[in-house]
Amino acid sequence: MNELNSPFPTPQQRQEEREAKRSAVLRTAVQMFNERGFHQTSLDDVAARLGVSKPTIYHYLGNKDQVLLECVTIGLSQLIAAAEAARGTPGSGADRLTSFLRRYAEVNMDDFGRCVIRTSEEALAPDSRQQFRALKRRIDAAMRTLIEEAMADGSIAPGDPKLLGFALAGALNWPARWHDPGGPDSAETLAASLVDWLARGFLPRRR
């Protein structure tokens, strides 16, 4: 163990500091992309808000395309984690699907998830676009599997899993465009209500 009062950071402290700085750059960048749009935000703008120089951003993250790719990768990783958590949940297929959908909607109201939805593929350089698409396909596949399993155990209505997947994804991606993070409704509450509409449908059900 290093002495507590040493002015020289340990390798681990240096690593943690580096991670904290990288993370601060990403959080500021993603918030500015979401507020202003990717094309309307320069790395100079991000650097200015953080009070650092543009080379500092290059040092931690690389160019603007790499920054965007990292932002959407974080958001997509949160969605993949949500799918994995749901797979491990006990109960029926419908329970697992519902649990995933709520978390999916919540992530899309958070900074990095919003960025995933608001980023058009064309904004990324070709290599980054391939990686973005590959991750999105993994989420689509995970949602499709949860739907198929719920149809298989009869806990949701039968039908075309692909089409249902698109309907659910669309309804739960959309909050990235309308939800006000500073508004009165928490992401959790909104996510639960949205998923309930999708689960029950808008036509009345017999009690």
Place this chain on the structure above:
Amino acid sequence: MNELNSPFPTPQQRQEEREAKRSAVLRTAVQMFNERGFHQTSLDDVAARLGVSKPTIYHYLGNKDQVLLECVTIGLSQLIAAAEAARGTPGSGADRLTSFLRRYAEVNMDDFGRCVIRTSEEALAPDSRQQFRALKRRIDAAMRTLIEEAMADGSIAPGDPKLLGFALAGALNWPARWHDPGGPDSAETLAASLVDWLARGFLPRRR
């Protein structure tokens, strides 16, 4: 009446020719914006595909911002027309809402509707952005009214009309991102199936 064989067009013919040219420019522009993204498409690209000069495009439509505003205005006008048509349909509030939602989804799979969904507000100049937002608010309000009327006559389930509006809009905007106009499923078939999922929900219903 002008003589049929005159080589000089009548004012009406000139007007029709002008409209046809303007319409061709708009159709080409909107398709290129949808394919490549707005920021990745220049008016030079649009002019090249049409085999005309860039000043010709300026003559018919103005600058790139004005071309985009015209494209989204056409798409939004189609959605407003759909709401007006639905309002005049006989039947219950649920019938009118369902009729509107199907047409809404179809428009979003067509060139101009796709452009509405794929255009982020930041892409437009401030004045155009205000107009774009005002039209979108009209659509949101029209959908909200149809939902409220259907809740009022009890033909759809009670709940928060605003939240249901967001869920429906999201699910039916999303085809603008995934629907392949050259694919096997027609916009009409997909729209009807999507609306059916939203109407009935994914949890099984008693027969």
